[in-house]
Amino acid sequence: MSGFSFQRFLTPLIHVLAWGLLALALLLFQPMQGRVELPVQYWVKQGALLIFWMGAFYVTARVSVPRLLLRGRTGWFVLALAATVAIILLLGRFLESTLHLSELMHQAFHAAEQAERRAGPGGLPPRPARGSRFDLVGLLITLLVLGIGTAITVVQHWQQEARLRERLDQERTEAELSLLKAQINPHFFFNTLNNIYSLTLIDGERARAALHRLSRMMRYVLYDTASGHAQLSQEVAFIQDYITLMQLRLTDRVQVTFTHPEPVREVLIAPMILLPFVENAFKHGVAATAPSRIYIGLRQPTPQQLEIEVRNTLFPMVGTDLAGSNGIGLTNTQRRLDLLYPGRYTLRVTPKTADNEFEIHLKLLVSGA
Template identity: 60%
Template sequence: MVLGLSASLSAVQKAQRDAESRLELERRQVATELSLLKAQINPHFFFNTLNNIYALTLIDGERARAALHRLSRMMRYVLYETPAGHTRLSQEISFLRDYIELMHLRLTDQVEVVFDTPADPSGPDPYLAPMLFQPYVENAFKHGISASAPSRITIVLRQPGPQQVEMCVRNTLFANHQPEADEPGGIGLANTQRRLDLLYPGHYQLRVTAPTPQHEYEVCLSLHLRP
């Protein structure tokens, strides 16, 4: 009887250790994927932006200086702020705003971009995992703009509650531009969903609608953050 109980207890303890080991491995994998995400952003986005800024110096030195300041701020955030594994919502919003402004350097007048964020700067500023929104915004710029046809990107961030964040990204849907989960040179939407599954299990909802009644591609992410 005693031997049976001892064996059962040992089996339970081993199962717990195995589960903890698997969870730790998954956390390390997510940390590795975030490092890869940074590596993908750095050369693909930053070098292209530097080329655009160089071209801008020839025609508008003031705008070029402002763009360079935004770029350096983004690099500082990616390299030094995100390794902690969490960041403030306000910092994520600032990062996205800088990203969008720099993307404007590459856009024509045919493209309209709307970035709508919580209006109250003194409102709740919860912690969340860094760079969860970036892949969806990047995907909209990759697939939702055209050099020859009018297009629109709308990014809306809302806080229904102190520990809730909702983001919806909509972009014009073109017949020859079908969003894909992972493309060379991009961050990869599948990567982001893996992070969500591990970091916010049962605490997030992700909804994709394509096409919407307005013939747009829409992705909405709702996060229920832990206090």
């Protein structure tokens, strides 16, 4: 809460400090030669100019830039700036004329010059009347104030747009990830429940053990992955449980191999990001009448680098495509990889290897635990 309050008052504080520095500069910007007693009218004009510059700054920043420049009306914006400069210069001349400042300044310099001459040799050079020349300093300060007001407003507008785009991208990413995860999880549980249902017709005790294992997996999905990240060891155990459940209904003609580091080096990984590759192998690499094999290898060359290789036997009558049987699993997994690990993964798919296998090879760079 204190941080929020500080940010709330930071911008007004910066404005106060900036105008205070400008006011100090106006106080210091005066004839410093000799002992010139400037008339009160000089400070009245300087104070009025400071107010004019403040007004020009905020009119430019709050009105001209948002309503003209940022809406593509560049010509009108330039005219507005020119009119503002002209108005401030005319007001400055009007104040000089109304306050008789030229005559008063001339008298002040003349009095100082006489005092210097009486005090000793040398003295102040003749000072021309201020009304006899163009106010170049006032013009430069006016242009500087308007330029700063324009630059600050444009930069703030760009920053706001960038933050808005970032927030929208984040919300879109979170929504897509939630949708993708919601699609993948029911897809997996639907297949697993079908497997357990088939097992209940054969062996009730093994079916109860399988339900217990499935409940453990559901607890992992529903609670342990709520933060959006999981430990690699949890994901490995989840895959192992999945393989065990799938093997309950497989015959000895199916050879399943799962290798992984022992022990794994803990890193954070997106939950169930590897499961669709394994699920795809069981879905398309198993036949009822022919020998088949599935290989799942997880390697960890470095603590932050993961590699998973999945191979399954190809069968002429079984379609082996990335989308799975209903277009949910691997297609969305690739989308999740794009969202979660942009530029940090490589996925190679080989539809048919020399050993008549379908192969998926994923390299993934993850963060530490």
